[in-house]
Amino acid sequence: MGQIDLEAEGIRVRIDLLYGMIPELVVNRDGRTISMLHKAPWLNEKMxxxxxxxxxxxxxxFFCAPFGDASADNAPGHGWPANTTWTHLGTERKGGETLAxxxxxxxxMGADLVKELRLVDGHPFLYQRHIFTGGQADRMAVANHAMVSLPNGGRLSFSPKRWWETPAVPLETDPARGRSLLASPAKANDPTHFPLAAGGEVDLTQYPFASRHEDFVIGVEADGSPLGWTTVAREKEGDLFVSLRNPARLSMTQLWFSNGGRDYAPWNGRHTGCLGVEEGLNRKxxxxxxxxxxxPLDVAGVPTGLSLTPxxxxxxxxxxxxxxxSGGGVIASVKAVDGGIEAKDADGKSQMVPCDLAFLEV
Incomplete structure (x- = not known):
């Protein structure tokens, strides 16, 4: 199917038309070249x-709709947007921006779906928009499925959350095939003290918190949060992954800890050092x-799925x-400032980054 490369000053993105995957996001900034996205070790192997x-x-x-179980659309896991081809409708370069x-x-789910990818000169960000026209769905699970490569570990930080919780059933239930370690179902207010199935607690903000496991946990945004954000700091590499969303529309940060916990093909115990930062909605x-x-979320008016109408x-x-x-990996805050965002760590060190937050407010 081929791949399409998109560029703006200081940033380059590649999209694969086969499944709409974005395998590369490369930022050139302050004399550094940064590439933080993960690739599975079995690419080009027979599945x-x-x-x-x-x-x-x-x-x-990549984009998932429905996220997770897509049987409602007679689709493979994560839905047709992640499992079939896309057509490039065109790329426009205008006014210091690239839009494809x-x-x-x-x-x-019966809807026409268009993906827009936007780059802005000097902004170290990819702006993604997925537009559904028509269709029929009641509170469908959706998510962007960014995967961060953490071969040397990392430190996670988040905008405030109401709570964190695991699914009713862990990702892996058969010890002959794989392992999940977090208690399921379980709920905690503090991600640094999340319960384990075997007893005790772990710190979800530290990757890895264990070896040879596959786990999934959702954080639900706190009431009144002005900006939903997740950061992943890689101390050895000296870089920071930043994920931004409008919490009034996407209320959940979903974390996939994939660190050698699946023994069956194609995983074969070799899928390690991967953190999924999957921002979206997922009621199920x-x-x-x-x-x-x-x-409690319905009472509070918190969105838990995306509805489509014909x-x-x-x-x-x-x-x-x-x-x-560089420095500490604990990010204390990410807030809007004139022309972008300001990220500040626990020691007070801050960095202003140009960003078009108005993109999220529409």
């Missing part, structure tokens, strides 16, 4: 017959709160990027 197509090209970031548009070559994977009556249009917006970063 098992029962594997979802996207696994064969698993790399970087792509169309999914089949419908997703909330193992505790979705079984409470009344539902005569409607709705979009999903997300921003990812990276910058050089």
């Amino acid at each position: 098992p017959a029962d594997a979802a197509p996207h696994l064969g090209g698993l790399a970087g970031d 548009r792509f169309r999914l070559d089949r419908k997703a 994977m909330l193992g505790v709160s979705m079984n409470q009556t009344p539902n 005569d409607g249009m709705v979009d999903v917006r997300h921003v990812i990027g990276s910058v050089p970063w």
Whole structure:
């Protein structure tokens, strides 16, 4: 199917048209070249017959709709946007910006789906927009599925959360095939003290918190949060991954800890050092709160899924990027400032980064 390269001053992105994967996001800033996205070790290998197509090209970031179980759309896991081809509709370079548009070559939940990728000169960010026209879905799970490469570990920080919780059932339940370590279902207010299935606690903000495991946990944004953000600092490499979203529209940060916990093909215990930072909406994977009556998120008016209607249009917006970063990996705050964002660590060191936050406010 081929690949398309997009560029603006200081940033380059590559998209693979086969599954809409973004395997490369390269930032050139302050004399540094930064590339933080993960690639699976089995690329170009023959996949098992029962594997979802996207696994064969698993790399970087991709869009999922429905996220997780996509049987409602008769699709493989993570839906048709991650498992079938896209057509490049064109690329425009104008006013210091690059904008490319792509169309999914089949419908997703009955909707036409267009992907827009935007780069801005001097901004170390990829602005992503996915536009659904038509379709039929009630609170569908959706997410951008960015994967950060952490061969030497990393430190995670987040905008404030109401709580963190695991699904009703762990990712891996058969010890002959793989291992999940977090208690499921479980819920905690503090990600640095999350319960383990075997007893005790772990710190979810430190990667890795264990070896040979696959785990999934969701953080639900705190009430009134002005900006949803996740950062991943790699101390040895000296860089920082930044993920931004509008918490009023995408209320959940979903973390996939993939560190050698699957022994079956194509994983074969070799998929290590990968952290999925999967920002979106996912009602079905909330193992505790979705079984409470009344539902606390419904009562609070927190979105837990994306609804599509035959005569409607709705979009999903997300921003990812990276910058050089030295020193402490604990980010205390990411806030809007004139012309961008300011990231500040626990020691008070800060960095202003140009960013178009108005993109998220629409």
